[in-house]
Amino acid sequence: MSVGADTAISVQNVVKAFGQGAAAVRALDDVSVDIRQGEFFTLLGPSGCGKTTLLRLIAGFEMPTEGVILLDGADITNLPPNKRPVNTVFQSYALFPHLTVAQNVAFGLQMLGRPTAQVKARTDEMLALVKLDAFADRKVSQLSGGQQQRVALARALAPAPKVLLLDEPLSALDLKLRQAMQIELKRLQLETGITFVFVTHDQEEALTMSDRIAVMSNGKIQQVGTAKEIYTRPKNRFVANFIGETNFLTGESQDGALKLASGESIAVPGLKAGGTATVIVRPEQLRLGAEQEGVLKAKVRTLVYFGTDTHCHLALSDGTEIVARLQSPASGDAGLAEGQAVGIRFAEGALQAVEE
Amino acid sequence: MAKSSFSVSSLPGFASIAIFAFVVLYLPILTLVVYSFNSEVTMGLWGEFSLDWYAKAWANERVKDATLNSLIIASCAAVISTAVATMAALGTTRRRHFKGQTFIYVMINQPLMVPEIVTAVSLLILFGMIKQATGIQGLGYLILAHSAFCIPFAYLPIRARLEGMDLTLETAAADLYASPWETFRRVTLPLMMPGIIAGAMLAFVVSLDDVVITEFVKSAGQDTLPTYMLGQLRRQLTPEINAISAGLLLITVLMLTAFFLLTRKND
Numbered sequence: 001m002s003v004g005a006d007t008a009i010s011v012q013n014v015v016k017a018f019g020q021g022a023a024a025v026r027a028l029d030d031v032s033v034d035i036r037q038g039e040f041f042t043l044l045g046p047s048g049c050g051k052t053t054l055l056r057l058i059a060g061f062e063m064p065t066e067g068v069i070l071l072d073g074a075d076i077t078n079l080p081p082n083k084r085p086v087n088t089v090f091q092s093y094a095l096f097p098h099l100t101v102a103q104n105v106a107f108g109l110q111m112l113g114r115p116t117a118q119v120k121a122r123t124d125e126m127l128a129l130v131k132l133d134a135f136a137d138r139k140v141s142q143l144s145g146g147q148q149q150r151v152a153l154a155r156a157l158a159p160a161p162k163v164l165l166l167d168e169p170l171s172a173l174d175l176k177l178r179q180a181m182q183i184e185l186k187r188l189q190l191e192t193g194i195t196f197v198f199v200t201h202d203q204e205e206a207l208t209m210s211d212r213i214a215v216m217s218n219g220k221i222q223q224v225g226t227a228k229e230i231y232t233r234p235k236n237r238f239v240a241n242f243i244g245e246t247n248f249l250t251g252e253s254q255d256g257a258l259k260l261a262s263g264e265s266i267a268v269p270g271l272k273a274g275g276t277a278t279v280i281v282r283p284e285q286l287r288l289g290a291e292q293e294g295v296l297k298a299k300v301r302t303l304v305y306f307g308t309d310t311h312c313h314l315a316l317s318d319g320t321e322i323v324a325r326l327q328s329p330a331s332g333d334a335g336l337a338e339g340q341a342v343g344i345r346f347a348e349g350a351l352q353a354v355e356e
Numbered sequence: 357m358a359k360s361s362f363s364v365s366s367l368p369g370f371a372s373i374a375i376f377a378f379v380v381l382y383l384p385i386l387t388l389v390v391y392s393f394n395s396e397v398t399m400g401l402w403g404e405f406s407l408d409w410y411a412k413a414w415a416n417e418r419v420k421d422a423t424l425n426s427l428i429i430a431s432c433a434a435v436i437s438t439a440v441a442t443m444a445a446l447g448t449t450r451r452r453h454f455k456g457q458t459f460i461y462v463m464i465n466q467p468l469m470v471p472e473i474v475t476a477v478s479l480l481i482l483f484g485m486i487k488q489a490t491g492i493q494g495l496g497y498l499i500l501a502h503s504a505f506c507i508p509f510a511y512l513p514i515r516a517r518l519e520g521m522d523l524t525l526e527t528a529a530a531d532l533y534a535s536p537w538e539t540f541r542r543v544t545l546p547l548m549m550p551g552i553i554a555g556a557m558l559a560f561v562v563s564l565d566d567v568v569i570t571e572f573v574k575s576a577g578q579d580t581l582p583t584y585m586l587g588q589l590r591r592q593l594t595p596e597i598n599a600i601s602a603g604l605l606l607i608t609v610l611m612l613t614a615f616f617l618l619t620r621k622n623d
Binding site for chain 1: 522524525527529530531532533534542543546
């Protein structure tokens with residue numbers, strides 16, 4: 001149960017089952033993860049992967065079936081939510097409709113029994129932080145979605161929690177506002193120094209904001225790492241497929257090289273010896289040239305022009321379809337034609353062996 | 357512009373049916389109020405404008421007693437039934453769907469389904485036995501009876517309010533360090549309040565208006581306004597009854613207006 005001094009939250013072997021007996025569903029299946037002090041940590045995964053359940057367990061809204069949760073080294077597994085120095089920004093914001101903006105922000109401080117003068121000062125400070133000082137006496141229903149979002153943030157930050165939990169807080173906002181709020185959230189996290197645990201299904205949101213990301217699926221954490229680590233060195237097929245676009249190549253592992261069904265071989269560093277292996281390569285890491293110059297032969301199937309780049313769909317000799325993303329030249333013409341035979345080369349380190 | 361959907365207001369005869377319905381609804385009340393200001397005793401005969409019947413009703417000791425009884429019973433019944441209904445509504449909505457939930461709803465709303473006369477007779481018999489056994493008299497029996505049949509009228513608006521409430525708000529309060537009791541006091545109760553006020557007012561008006569159960573349960577000298585008026589009708593119909601009715605009408609309209617203003621402010 002011991003944890004390092006820089007660990008804010010330690011989730012250890014947590015299982016959460018809903019339902020009884022044979023009908024029970026394991027929303028979380030033996031999850032362990034350490035979240036560091038002051039980091040922006042994101043739980044990323046498709047809906048139903050268990051990310052919101054894990055957040056609710058940390059908040060105390062649900063109790064784990066098995067396992068323990070530590071906050072700053074202390075066991076909080078069985079504490080009710082009102083006894084945990086953790087606050088939540090809800091997906092629906094959950095602002096109190098019968099209170100004003102300032103009363104909403106002051107709520108947590110009042111419940112903690114802080115003196116009135118201190119509550120007032122802290123509320124003003126928080127409203128200034130989210131730039132809503134002018135709206136203190138409004139009813140929350142008079143605010144726009146983006147403003148309500150900022151009230152929810154101010155309310156959750158006001159008691160200076162050790163950890164702030166954010167449950168898909170940006171999903172209800174339109175694209176422009178969402179991008180502005182991403183920057184705003186990052187700024188608030190840096191200014192307050194509070195540990196943020198952020199839940200999202202949006203990989204772009206996760207990649208741009210997080211210090212570290214835990215990719216989840218089927219109630220398990222698939223991989224934990226920085227945005228770069230997860231994008232460039234995904235651990236398994238799920239992570240590679242979920243984050244960004246990926247080409248999969250499968251074949252036999254022979255002498256450190258991947259032998260494809262067509263008989264062609266490509267050298268892959270770190271490929272485990274023997275058996276069937278899967279290798280991934282991102283579309284932007286493919287280089288196309290003359291047929292004899294490449295390590296793999298392919299035919300151009302279709303070309304799709306996207307402005308900044310052109311997507312070139314290719315068929316390998318064994319029929320596998322892969323995509324190359326080529327930066328569009330100034331003329332806009334990639335110099336390729338459908339049906340053309342090409343040779344594929346891969347950028348240094350672009351081929352990554354992944355687990356199934 | 358093409359008509360996109362069925363519109364009942366465009367049917368032939370809609371206007372005349374609507375006018376007829378409004379006439380049937382409001383003409384009797386209008387007549388009653390107008391004749392309460394009539395100086396003549398006979399209904400059909402208009403003398404001149406006068407407030408005599410109001411003065412007479414005001415001075416009538418039996419009317420005063422009946423009014424007092426009505427107000428005491430209606431107030432007590434409204435408070436008791438609303439308190440019970442609030443707990444019932446919290447108990448039936450703040451949980452996952454359970455087996456027999458519909459059955460519980462039906463049980464709570466019994467007074468809406470059992471014919472009032474049956475309730476009246478059964479209360480008469482039961483209270484008669486209790487009175488004989490204990491010798492206890494008083495308004496308590498009427499208050500108890502009224503509280504019982506007012507419960508569904510208080511329960512339904514409160515339940516509707518609770519069912520429309522976002523449960524995440526209570527979770528948010530707990531997250532912000534509120535204990536279960538503080539969550540109830542600071543979040544749940546204020547949000548329920550419009551439903552509770554609506555329920556209490558409805559209960560008050562329904563109790564104020566009741567004749568059948570009161571007539572059966574009351575002892576001698578326990579007339580409420582409606583039973584007093586019924587008693588007077590058996591003798592002679594004077595505009596004094598009109599004046600009392602107009603007074604009851606005024607109380608009801610005031611309560612409904614107050615309720616409307618209160619709920620509008622809260623939302």
